[in-house]
Amino acid sequence: MQNYLQSVKLFFKRFLVVLFVYQICRFLFYFFNRNAFESISFKGFLGGIHFDLSAIAYINLIFAVMHLLPGNFKYRPNYQKGLKIAFFTVNLIFILTNFVDFEYYKFTGRRSTFGMITATGMENEIGGLLFSFLVEFWYLPLLAIVLAFLFWKAIPNLKMVTETSSSKLQSLKQSGLFLLFLATVFVIGRGGFQKKPLKIVDAVNYGSINQSAIVLNTPFCILKTIGKKETLESPKFYSEKELNTIFNPITVTKTSGKPTKKNVVILILESFGRENLQCGQTPFLDSLIEKSMFFENGFANGKLSIDAVPSTLSSVPSLMNNSLITSSYAINEVYGLPKIMKDNGYQTSFFHGAFNGSQNFDQYCKVAGFDAYYGKDQYEGPESFDGRWGIFDEEFLQYFSRKLSQFKQPFFTTLFTISSHNPYIIPEKYKGKFPKGNTKIQESIAYSDFALKRFFETASKQDWYKNTLFVIVADHTSSEPKQAKFKTNVGKFRIPILFFDPSNPTLVGKNSKNLQQIDVMPSILEYLNIDAKMVTFGKSYQSDKDFVVYYLDNIYHYISGDFYLAFDGKKSLGLYNFKNDELLKNNLLKTNPAKAAEMERFIKAYVQSFNERIIKNELTLKK
Incomplete structure (x- = not known):
């Protein structure tokens, strides 16, 4: 019986060693991402232990069995060696x-999930990128080796004692303790005795909505x-009739004349967060803004590149933990810009240099529904x-221009x-040509801005140029912004959005309306006088509506006018006047309950x- 108790103690000692290592990882995560958090609380770190215990318990359920199962076989040297x-x-x-999130969090703004860890949708690039990341972040594998060595050394071994042969009573006691301790580990894994097991969204209970990644x-x-x-699942807040009186995504574009039949070119710029503009890195884009309709309060509807495409082209926001493109709803029928424009006589194409x-x-x-894809x-x-x-x-944009002609x-x-x-990476011939900026990304931002300039120089000489509406939008913000206002749950989604029509001098000026990626589709259709009846979760820039919705860390973020609301799916977590309180x-x-x-x-x-239409595959309307 004493050896059995020693085995029980061994398991829980090892459990505590792992828990201690998780705390080291949390402090390292904060260290590498400290610029992303304006303030943290002790409660956040303390709450993190709750999630650590849950993860460790689930991972080690099998080891709990192997340590705690009654029987003398556990005390054999080879068994103990293999178990360790x-x-x-x-x-x-x-x-x-x-360790992945020590750096990857800077780009995603959230802890990685299974789909992100396994690089779904990036199978072709992962080989080259993995080597590149190991070179760039060389200190992470080095740190991992050190931690692994210390972890191995810290794992205790079984200390056996000499005891007499076991009896049936001892076997019964061991069986009882086995069931008791196994149940204890299971309860720790589910996070306690509450009705439902601990969930990712529960992290908001331990601090501000900006600190969920620290807790998790x-x-x-x-x-x-x-x-x-x-x-x-449908939250079923309202009946269908009441629901449609509050928000109805079925939209009919209100046209004021014949379709203009202008060409449309949408340029989605990788990681061109709002913080990169008008700071010396984007001289061409800054100059183009002066000739365009520029939306000062532009927002992305997601934090990943893969979120930007359905948002911008199909007016479907990213309101799930998985991107629509890689989710179980990926093949849902959509009636977005490619099909609408094709129905109106347009040739459609998508270009991506990867x-x-x-x-x-x-x-x-x-x-x-694109006619062609060019990669x-x-x-x-x-x-x-x-x-x-x-x-x-630069070269792919030149190829793009040639194809358009x-x-x-x-x-x-x-x-x-x-x-x-x-x-x-920028071409070798341009090394030293562009300003480095104050973040890692900004030299490449400057290069891409130069590539845009070269594209417009080439395009302006083509016969299709003056009959074209250009829409420029970023896919998401950049990592590691320096200014505090871009680190909040509002700032993390600020991107440039602009409309440029070289033949329309009236489409110029800075517009203070809140505009998001999902607004691009209805805005284009209304601007071109194209009649369409569609499902869109956005609104035209000419609309009186002024809202933005996005999703991050299991929280819905809603902007209306000057106000921003954080909502966890059941209750509101915070209300702010984001324009006065950046x-x-x-x-x-509590002070403005009516607005909340x-x-x-x-x-x-x-x-x-959104949920009901995604579930029922109703992103299109029956003809």
């Missing part, structure tokens, strides 16, 4: 997933998403492979740039409408 090695290996693998750990997020295809299949964009293009495999021109992602922006007008086309993506310091939830109730009513209807 297995315990070390399995736990180390999960521990090291935290990456193994927990992986375990909660592994092997799961996200399935939405490997064909990157981000699953080629698959989405088929669902969305790295279709590129024709000087050798310009960047060694990681695909074709450098071959298309029959009117055409509708979209190009997604790549050079301002990590690892921020750092979101003054929570108005008004905004909560809308976001509930919006979420219900």
Whole structure:
């Protein structure tokens, strides 16, 4: 019996060692991402232990059995040696997933899930990128080796004692203790005796909504998403009749004349967060803003490149933990710009200089209804492979311009740039030509801005140029912004959005309306006088509506006019006047309950409408 108790103690000692390592990982996560958090609380770190215990318990359930199961076989040297090695290996693998987010969090703004860890949609690039990341972040594998060595040394061994032979009573006691301790580990895994097991969204209970990533750990997020295809549920806040009076995504464009038949070129710029403009890195884009309709309060509807395409082209926001393109709803029928423009006589195409299949964009293009997809495999021109992602922006944009000159007008086309993506490689011939800026990304931002300038210089000489509406929008913000206002849950989504029509001098000026990626589709259709009846979760820039909705860390973020509301799907967490309070310091939830109730009513209807239409595959209207 004494040896059995020693085995029980051994398991829980090892459990505590792993828990201690998780705390080291949390402090390291904060250290590497300290610029992303304006302030943290002790409660956040303390709450993190709750999630650590849950993850560790689930991961080690099998080891609990192997340590606690009655029987003398456990005390054999070879068994103990194998058990220690297995315990070390399995736990180390999960521990090291935290290391991914030491740097990756800067780009995503959230802890990684199973889909993100396995690089869904990036199978072609992962080989080259993995080597590049290991070189750039060389200190992470070095740190991992040191931690692994210390972890192995800290794992205690079994201390056996000499005891007499066991009796049936001892066997019964051991069996009882086995069931008791196994149940204890299971309860720790589910997070306690509450009605439902601990969930990712529960992190908001331990601090501000900006601190969820500190509370969580990456193994927990992986375990909660592994092997799961996200399935939405209708919250059923309202009856169908009441729902449609609050928010109805069925929209009919109000045209004021005949369709203009202008060409449309949408340029989606990789990582061109709002903080990169008008700071010396983007002289061309800054000059183009002066000739365009520029939306000073532009917002992305997601934090990943893969979110931007359905948002911008199909007016479907990213309101799930998985991107629509890689979710179980990826093949839902959509009636977005490609099909609408095609129905109106346009030739449609999508260009992306990365490997064909990157981000699953080629698959989405088929669902969305594009006539043609042009990736790295279709590129024709000087050798310009960047060694990681695909074709450098300058040459791919020149190829893009040449292809457009071959298309029959009117055409509708979209190009997604790549050079301002990590690892921020620019052509060797331009090294030292562009300002470095104050963040890693900004030299490549400057290069991509130069590539845009070269594109417009070439395009302006083509006969299709003056008959074209250009829409420029970023896919998401950049990592590691320096200014505090871009670190909040509002600032993290600020991007440039502008409309440029070289033949229309009236489409100029700075517009203070809140505009988001999902507003691009209805805005284009209304501007071109195209009649359409469609499902859109956005609104035209000419509309009186002034809202923005996005989703991050299991929280719905809703902007209306000057106000921003954070809503966790059941209750409001915070209300702020984000235009007067850029750092979101003054929570108005209690002082302005009427505004909070008004905004909560809308976001509930919006979420219900989104969920029900995604579930029922009703993003199109029956003809």
